[in-house]
Amino acid sequence: MPKRKVAIAVGGVAALGAAALLLPNANASQDQNGQNAASGATGAKTLKSADASDLADQVQKILGDAFAGSYYDGGKQQLVVNVVDGDDNVIVQAKKAGAVVREVDNSLGELRQAAKTLKTEATIPGTSWAVDPRTDKVLVTADSTVTGAKWDRLQSTVRSLGADMATVKKSAGSFKTFVSGGDAIFSQAQGGNVRCSLGFNVTASDGSPAFLTAGHCGVAAKDWSDSQNGQPIATVDQATFPGNGDFSLVKYNDPNTQAPSEVNVGNGQTVQIKQAADATVGQAVFRMGSTTGLHDGKVTGLDATVNFQSETDPNGVDTVTGLIQTDVCAEAGDSGGSLFTQDGGAVGLTSGGSGDCTSGGETFFQPVTAALQATGATLGDAGAGAGGQAGAGDQAGAGDQAGAGDEAGAGDQSGAADPSASAGGQAGAGDQAGAGDQAGAGDGSGAGGDQIGGGTDPSGAAGDQSGSGAADDGSSQTDTH
Numbered sequence: 315m316p317k318r319k320v321a322i323a324v325g326g327v328a329a330l331g332a333a334a335l336l337l338p339n340a341n342a343s344q345d346q347n348g349q350n351a352a353s354g355a356t357g358a359k360t361l362k363s364a365d366a367s368d369l370a371d372q373v374q375k376i377l378g379d380a381f382a383g384s385y386y387d388g389g390k391q392q393l394v395v396n397v398v399d400g401d402d403n404v405i406v407q408a409k410k411a412g413a414v415v416r417e418v419d420n421s422l423g424e425l426r427q428a429a430k431t432l433k434t435e436a437t438i439p440g441t442s443w444a445v446d447p448r449t450d451k452v453l454v455t456a457d458s459t460v461t462g463a464k465w466d467r468l469q470s471t472v473r474s475l476g477a478d479m480a481t482v483k484k485s486a487g488s489f490k491t492f493v494s495g496g497d498a499i500f501s502q503a504q505g506g507n508v509r510c511s512l513g514f515n516v517t518a519s520d521g522s523p524a525f526l527t528a529g530h531c532g533v534a535a536k537d538w539s540d541s542q543n544g545q546p547i548a549t550v551d552q553a554t555f556p557g558n559g560d561f562s563l564v565k566y567n568d569p570n571t572q573a574p575s576e577v578n579v580g581n582g583q584t585v586q587i588k589q590a591a592d593a594t595v596g597q598a599v600f601r602m603g604s605t606t607g608l609h610d611g612k613v614t615g616l617d618a619t620v621n622f623q624s625e626t627d628p629n630g631v632d633t634v635t636g637l638i639q640t641d642v643c644a645e646a647g648d649s650g651g652s653l654f655t656q657d658g659g660a661v662g663l664t665s666g667g668s669g670d671c672t673s674g675g676e677t678f679f680q681p682v683t684a685a686l687q688a689t690g691a692t693l694g695d696a697g698a699g700a701g702g703q704a705g706a707g708d709q710a711g712a713g714d715q716a717g718a719g720d721e722a723g724a725g726d727q728s729g730a731a732d733p734s735a736s737a738g739g740q741a742g743a744g745d746q747a748g749a750g751d752q753a754g755a756g757d758g759s760g761a762g763g764d765q766i767g768g769g770t771d772p773s774g775a776a777g778d779q780s781g782s783g784a785a786d787d788g789s790s791q792t793d794t795h
Contacts, residue, residue: 332610333580336600336656358392359412363597364655366393370594373413377404382422383447386596387414388612393594396447418450419478428452428475429619436471437621438464439631440489442676443480444618444639447595452480453615455676457488457668459623487668487675489622490646501535507542508534511604511651513663514587514682515573516563518551519690523573524565526685527650528663529555530625530632532562547571552689556622556632560665561685562650575693577652579608587652590682590693591659593638599661601640601679603648606671611642613661620678622666637678638662643671653679660693 361369366386373395374381382396395413397405398421408415425445429452432443440457454472456465472482501508510531518524525548532553537546546567553562566573576584579602593599597613618639624630638653644664653662662679669675686693 332600332608333583335610336579336585336608357412358390358409358414360391361393361412362391362657363388363594364591364657364659366594366597367592369393369412370395371592373408373411376407376411379421380404382418382420382450383425383445384413384594385447386594388596388598390414394447396450420450424479425450425452428479431475432471432480433619433633435474436468437631437633438468439621439623440464441468442489442618442620442639442678444615446615449481451478454480454482455485456482457485459488460484485668485676486673487670489620489668489676490666501538501546509542509604509647510534510538510649511647511664513650513652514577514660514693515575516686516689516691516693518563518565522565522569523571524548524551524563524691525573526663526682526689526691527562527564528665528680529553529560529562530665531650532564538564554688556634558635559684559688560634560637560680561663561688563685563689563691577602577654585654585656586658587654587660587693588658589660590686591655591661592683593661593679593681597655597661599640599642599653599655601642601644601648601651601653601664601677603644603651603664605645605647606643609643609671611640613638613640614676615639618678620666634665634678636681636684637665638681640677640679641674642677643669643674644677645670653682 359369363386366384370384370393373384373393377395377397380397380399380401382398384393384395386392387394393413395408395415396418397408397415398418405415422445429443429445432452432454436454438456438460440459441454443452443454445451446453452475454468456468460468469482472480501510508531510527513526513528515523515525532550533555536550538548538550539546548564548566551563551565554560555562575587577587578584579600585600593613593616595613595616598610599613600608600610602608616638617635618637619633619635620637622632622634624632638661640653642653644651644667648664649666651664652660653664654660660682662681663685665678665680667675667677669677682693685691
């Protein structure tokens with residue numbers, strides 16, 4: 315196989331609204347004068363959302379057991395930290411560190427115990443829950459399939475937790491995995507084509523070039539190509555789904571593959587991915603997907619539990635824990651794609667959710683830090699001959715997102731509908747024109763895949779895969795998630 319350069323590109327289009335927010339300042343320095351200076355000796359710091367996670371970690375160590383979660387207030391550009399029964403001295407220290415401190419009634423331990431009760435009593439397909447630090451409650455969401463006795467059971471369980479412990483809301487869509495995103499990748503499985511998306515290029519623990527994508531893609535198929543009917547260029551090394559995460563490590567078959575650490579956001583523009591970053595509730599993020607392109611929104615929850623309807627058992631449920639929840643829109647074909655920050659932080663891999671990029675909805679992402687920790691991979695260029703781990707990033711503390719889970723405000727993505735700018739311009743990344751409209755994906759006979767893309771000249775367009783997915787020649791199906 316010839317030496318190739320694989321970039322994290324989009325196979326479809328980029329939303330102009332998100333691009334306008336991202337591109338003018340992509341990779342700009344976050345250390346502008348006064349940006350992170352405290353407003354006073356004990357005043358709250360003004361900081362960018364990307365910096366909130368570091369301050370939250372610092373303040374959590376100061377507060378100890380009094381820490382009850384945190385979130386980023388985008389309007390005031392401040393980190394808000396919840397405390398319960400806090401010692402005055404440590405509260406003063408937290409304020410001096412630059413956080414806004416507020417007293418709340420429910421401790422993290424109590425809220426997490428409520429989440430455990432939900433897991434025991436209400437693991438119902440189409441439900442999710444996570445701790446919401448902004449309301450100091452567990453926010454439970456039920457999709458449109460939760461009706462009748464299932465809805466009654468869910469409500470009864472929520473009521474049993476107490477009026478001040480949890481709330482429940484309905485979602486108009488249905489929770490499903492979104493196989494497709496980032497660069498399109500393809501595989502043959504269960505009698506048809508499956509399609510997913512490449513998330514981030516990494517270096518495997520043995521020094522070989524690889525990439526991360528969704529776990530449900532790696533479970534669906536083992537060998538992946540950068541074109542619809544092309545030869546495999548990468549093989550799944552590890553895959554986790556369902557359970558504690560939704561991630562796969564896929565190794566390139568050619569050890570000389572050049573896999574730059576960047577995301578192609580359309581119109582020849584790229585964002586350099588410099589490090590892995592933990593998410594913070596309220597943080598501004600961007601998602602790239604092969605179906606819907608570039609979209610933006612906010613993190614609404616951490617450590618979320620999602621109960622997907624099983625794709626293999628009509629009466630089963632695929633429960634995934636430890637996810638990031640956002641209000642960034644996504645559609646079928648976006649699974650496995652990149653969730654990242656404006657300053658080049660790799661945050662998540664698209665897992666699933668409800669809704670679309672017209673009506674909005676809830677979306678869930680696998681934290682990149684946890685995936686790196688579990689697989690032993692490092693973020694950064696693999697480079698020729700593999701093993702070059704420049705910019706590998708700091709993945710410490712992977713997956714420990716206290717204060718997880720705020721699903722409020724899902725779905726309001728400015729500029730989300732009708733993205734029109736084509737992706738393109740990525741040297742050697744391939745031309746995945748016609749990545750397609752995969753509405754209603756996941757309803758086909760195949761296990762479903764996301765598009766992992768990049769590579770050279772993918773020749774097969776993803777097509778218009780509404781419903782179960784129309785095949786190129788009518789002889790096979792393409793299933794997008």
